[in-house]
Amino acid sequence: MKGKGLRIILGKILFIFALFVVLAGVLIPYFWMVSGSFKTTLEIQSADVLKPDLSPRWIPRRFTWENYLRVNRTVRMLDYFRNSLIISVGTMLFSIGISLFAAYALSRFDFRWKKTYILATLSTQMFPGISFLIPYFMMFVLARYYLKVPMQNTYWGMVFTYTSFALPFSVLMLRNFLDSIPREIDEQAQIDGCTPGGALWRVILPLAKPGIAAVGIYSFIMAWNEVLFATVLTGRETKTVALGLLEYITAQQARWAGMMAACIIVSIPVLVLFSLMQRYIIEGLVAGATKG
Amino acid sequence: MSSQARGKLAFRFILPAFICMLFVHIVPIFLGAYLAFIDLDIYTITQWIRAPFVGLKNFIDVFSVRTDVGIRYLRSIWNVVYFGLITIPAGYVIGLLVALLLNRKFFGRTLVRSLILLPYITPDSVAYNVWRFIFQARIGIVNKYLLALGLINEPILWLVGDRAIYAVMIASVWKGWPFACLILLAGLQNIPQELYEAARIDGASSFALFRFITFPMLRPVSATLLLLSAIWNFHAFNQFYILLGTDPGKAHVPSTFILQEAFTNLHLSKGAAMSVFLTLVVLLMTVVMLRLRRGEGE
Numbered sequence: 001m002k003g004k005g006l007r008i009i010l011g012k013i014l015f016i017f018a019l020f021v022v023l024a025g026v027l028i029p030y031f032w033m034v035s036g037s038f039k040t041t042l043e044i045q046s047a048d049v050l051k052p053d054l055s056p057r058w059i060p061r062r063f064t065w066e067n068y069l070r071v072n073r074t075v076r077m078l079d080y081f082r083n084s085l086i087i088s089v090g091t092m093l094f095s096i097g098i099s100l101f102a103a104y105a106l107s108r109f110d111f112r113w114k115k116t117y118i119l120a121t122l123s124t125q126m127f128p129g130i131s132f133l134i135p136y137f138m139m140f141v142l143a144r145y146y147l148k149v150p151m152q153n154t155y156w157g158m159v160f161t162y163t164s165f166a167l168p169f170s171v172l173m174l175r176n177f178l179d180s181i182p183r184e185i186d187e188q189a190q191i192d193g194c195t196p197g198g199a200l201w202r203v204i205l206p207l208a209k210p211g212i213a214a215v216g217i218y219s220f221i222m223a224w225n226e227v228l229f230a231t232v233l234t235g236r237e238t239k240t241v242a243l244g245l246l247e248y249i250t251a252q253q254a255r256w257a258g259m260m261a262a263c264i265i266v267s268i269p270v271l272v273l274f275s276l277m278q279r280y281i282i283e284g285l286v287a288g289a290t291k292g
Numbered sequence: 293m294s295s296q297a298r299g300k301l302a303f304r305f306i307l308p309a310f311i312c313m314l315f316v317h318i319v320p321i322f323l324g325a326y327l328a329f330i331d332l333d334i335y336t337i338t339q340w341i342r343a344p345f346v347g348l349k350n351f352i353d354v355f356s357v358r359t360d361v362g363i364r365y366l367r368s369i370w371n372v373v374y375f376g377l378i379t380i381p382a383g384y385v386i387g388l389l390v391a392l393l394l395n396r397k398f399f400g401r402t403l404v405r406s407l408i409l410l411p412y413i414t415p416d417s418v419a420y421n422v423w424r425f426i427f428q429a430r431i432g433i434v435n436k437y438l439l440a441l442g443l444i445n446e447p448i449l450w451l452v453g454d455r456a457i458y459a460v461m462i463a464s465v466w467k468g469w470p471f472a473c474l475i476l477l478a479g480l481q482n483i484p485q486e487l488y489e490a491a492r493i494d495g496a497s498s499f500a501l502f503r504f505i506t507f508p509m510l511r512p513v514s515a516t517l518l519l520l521s522a523i524w525n526f527h528a529f530n531q532f533y534i535l536l537g538t539d540p541g542k543a544h545v546p547s548t549f550i551l552q553e554a555f556t557n558l559h560l561s562k563g564a565a566m567s568v569f570l571t572l573v574v575l576l577m578t579v580v581m582l583r584l585r586r587g588e589g590e
Binding site: 015018019022023025026027029030032033036044045047048049050055056097098099101102104105106109110111112114117120121123124126127128129130131132133134135136137138139141142145160161163164165167168171196221224225227228231232241242243245246249256259260263266267270271274275278282286 | 295298299301302303305306308309310312313315316317319320321323324327337338340390393398404406407408409410411413414415416417418419421422423424425426428429430431432433435436439446447466470474475478523524526527529530533534546547550551554555560563564567568570571574575577578
């Protein structure tokens with residue numbers, strides 16, 4: 001009996017230790033980021049792993065708010081923040097609107113090319129961005145040349161691009177959500193005299209709010225984080241935060257402290273939005289990988 | 293409503309989503325295939341209709357071991373394969389171990405589960421910039437602790453040369469394993485508890501429970517997860533671009549190399565040829581995945 005009790009206690013200690021190791025592994029970079037954001041640029045620049053008295057430390061030698069207060073001083077971070085907000089909110093709205101109709105059609109109607117369309121939507125998720133980037137860039141250039149429509153370095157060019165990126169996942173996720181709403185509800189609405197569009201607007205929309213919010217947040221985060229297309233398609237006026245962060249390190253100067261503060265500011269919208277809808281987004285992701 | 297009318301309505305509802313797919317996915321795929329067979333650079337882009345047709349020349353160039361671009365492209369393909377061969381199993385094993393750890397009830401489980409998701413939801417640009425800071429030779433903490441432990445005698449340059457790819461792997465595994473963990477945890481929770489109870493009554497050890505119940509029951513989820521990871525491995529771009537800059541040198545992967553070749557060296561057609569090959573590889577893997585899935589489903 002005594003041996004068994006000891007084993008349980010030992011098991012518990014081992015379990016807590018394992019948990020601690022996992023959490024430490026996850027959190028250490030965040031501690032380093034937060035610590036760096038409160039250091040002075042001088043402290044980071046003069047740090048040297050070889051000299052014990054200058055070795056980089058976890059606790060700032062001189063604590064400062066400077067990096068947050070003057071985030072816009074060396075890099076135009078506030079402009080990039082505005083650009084990212086405009087592009088991400090635009091992407092969110094268009095993605096919700098377009099995916100709601102497509103998902104409703106996939107959930108409630110049967111038509112001949114339904115399977116083909118779903119398969120095509122799934123496949124677009126598989127191809128790497130670089131497969132599309134060069135011809136897509138060329139289409140932007142040609143749109144300007146032939147149609148005199150500027151696309152490169154415009155908000156709406158980026159919104160269109162990111163909306164299209166967000167749509168496959170949004171459509172499929174929202175379809176799963178709509179499938180869980182009983183068909184009888186909108187059939188009843190149609191018997192009561194609603195058109196299918198009216199049923200979608202008056203009956204389904206209020207019921208699908210959580211799904212719509214999840215899709216919107218997913219789209220916002222996608223646009224906020226994208227790097228590859230932004231490197232080629234954005235310019236001075238539309239540069240997003242993801243690229244702006246890279247500007248803190250130039251050939252002449254490395255402003256790590258400023259960058260860490262900017263990193264925290266850039267993460268906040270994403271973390272807040274994600275925690276609001278965590279359950280639905282994760283359900284969507286898991287369903288995507290396990291059910292397909 | 294007649295089925296024809298319903299079909300028309302469905303078409304109208306899907307049309308906007310389809311237009312987006314058409315312009316951002318379908319047209320570029322075919323235009324890209326065309327670009328790969330002509331000779332085009334950024335200056336002649338508007339004269340693309342008159343650009344000379346060069347047959348397979350672009351493909352021969354980018355796969356030749358005698359041209360500079362060929363050597364570097366082949367190396368970038370090897371890099372991304374090698375990268376996947378290390379990071380995918382590493383992420384899977386860590387994800388599985390932590391999923392097993394979290395698949396029991398304990399105080400604060402919800403909090404722990406939210407915390408381990410942090411790397412997954414942190415923007416790539418933020419996470420990899422922080423890792424870039426961590427890996428700095430003179431001011432980073434990796435070298436600090438390696439020196440303190442006596443494993444190295446002088447600071448290592450992590451982000452240049454042959455070591456760079458390993459630094460990227462570490463950062464990538466850190467960012468990627470929570471996703472594997474999430475999927476595997478969902479898989480674990482779908483295993484009926486009766487199986488374990490029955491086996492325990494028969495006197496099975498914990499290892500036997502894992503070996504003969506957990507592992508086989510996780511097989512379908514694991515297969516999908518690993519195949520998806522293998523396909524998405526070819527998307528690798530952000531971690532290389534952010535950690536190593538616009539020119540990762542020896543540690544190029546196809547995405548970074550094509551970007552450089554097309555938009556820094558301005559060889560659009562060569563870039564397109566390299567992209568087409570990548571597209572074909574991913575297409576092949578997707579077909580294999582769909583086949584395997586269908587086989588498992590029936």
